[in-house]
Amino acid sequence: MITKKRLRPLAQDIGRMLGQGLSPEDFIKLMNRTELNCDTLEKISEGEDFVLAADSLGDDAYAYAEEHEKLGHLATASQYFSNACALYRLADYGIKDPTEEKMSINKKIYNSFRKSKAVTSYDKVINIEVPFEGNSIPGYLLIPDNAPKNVPVVIYVPGATGYKEENYLNARKCWERGVATIIFDGPGQGEALHYRNMYYTVDNYERAVKAIIDFIHNDPRLGNKIGIMGISYGGYLATRATCFNNDFISALVCRGGSSKTDDLTRRPIAGIEDFYLKNFTFKFNEYDNEIAKKISSEMNIGPFLKNITCPVLVQHTEEDPILGVEGAKNIYEMVSSENKEYYKIPGNVHCGCNENEKVGNHGADWIVDILLNA
Structure with a gap:
């Protein structure tokens, strides 16, 4: 009631x-x-x-x-x-x-x-299931009409409270520009969390992305040039995945992300300490707050950012009430990439949703230009 x-x-x-x-x-x-x-x-x-x-x-x-x-x-x-x-x-x-x-x-x-x-007669979505550690990752695949067999692929990573259906329109922008696109619910997200009991661990998301990469490599319709984009906490997840899969990834876009999970779970919001931690206890499958805090603190990619050498775009607002800005700046400053850009979004709306079309188009143009022209 x-x-x-x-x-x-x-x-x-x-x-x-x-x-x-x-x-x-x-x-x-x-x-x-x-x-x-x-x-x-x-x-x-x-x-x-x-x-x-x-x-x-x-x-x-x-x-x-x-x-x-x-x-x-x-x-x-x-x-x-x-x-x-x-x-x-x-x-x-x-x-x-x-x-x-x-x-x-x-x-x-x-x-x-x-x-x-x-x-619809427009975007023909292909439902995919990607085997992962005794389970299956649900996702959607879009392939442009008349795509060449070596068509590049963008993997799109939703955030902590988003999921593949919410972030689909952002992912579709890459398909509209001529590359294949996969958006999925990994551990701790959407359908995988609610119906398949796939929870976050400190290090399983990068393995989930590797499973998606293997799926791409084994699909004759798709090429091996792969980009990855993440929005909100998905920016952390996409960056983390790139830290451990850099050899397979040709470009990274981090929109509204951070370099550690504590920037989200432990940040005081609306006067409430550890505002988002409660959301993560379910995602961690751990309801003891002290243990959940320990898991969160271990999800820090600062020491691994140097592993990233592919081109990187960081998109972040001037002030972010959800994640702050320090983590995004850490990503930009600490990756080893020679080709990197920090795109500052005016204002303080998380992920720049007040300029969603401009920010989304900029990210899609940037990553597609790299994948098609590199």
Whole structure:
């Protein structure tokens, strides 16, 4: 039973919501029902529970998509299945613990996303399963039409609270520029965490990325030139993976990342110490806070950054309320790469979501230019 009305999570700023696929019409509906009269731009004092409103609007969008799928209006159906997915993602984000309510909404995310891609004539998504340490990593593969057999591949790494469906549109930018793209849920993330009991350990994410690399090498449709991009905590994960797989990676983009997990888990936010640690106890499968803190402190790639020699792009805001800026600067300064760039994003919105299109396009252009021209 819900005893307290849930508000929009602070991390779900407007740029993030719209940049990750929430349609303007659904944004207006959601705001009107929860916190803002979009006609007068006045705050609403008695708005609805954010999770319930987003879930309800998701159901409305899904039903509308089903109606048009039956009519053969597949472009409309694809758009509204996608709208539903964006709304379910917001509802899911508003629930921290893996409750029955969260898991029910969570299943809708994967179903609506896959329905959207099953009926579209644009980006034909290939569902992949990559064997990993007795389990399987779920992901999506995009291959450009008429791609050469040696087509480069970009691996896209979601963040701590993101997952492959939320970050898909950022990953798709690379496919739109002519390279193949894989986005996946690794240990501690999304579908792999919730349904396959794949938890973070100090060093298993770099092995998960190596499994993706092996999958690429063994797929005759794909070439061996590989780039990797990570957003938010995925910037840490992608950089960590590159530290230990540098020989297989031709370029790295770290957007909004850091050089150690403590920058996220131990950072005081909104006056609360260790704000994100609770989220990681589930991801670590370790609910003793002191042990969780120890695991977090061991996830520090500072000593290994010198291993990175491939070209590196670090994109980071001037002030980051979630991760700070020290870790991003450490990555830029400590890698051994001769070709490296630090792209400062104006403001203090985490990952530069207030400039999502500009930042996302810059990162995609940078990595694709390297992969296609090196």
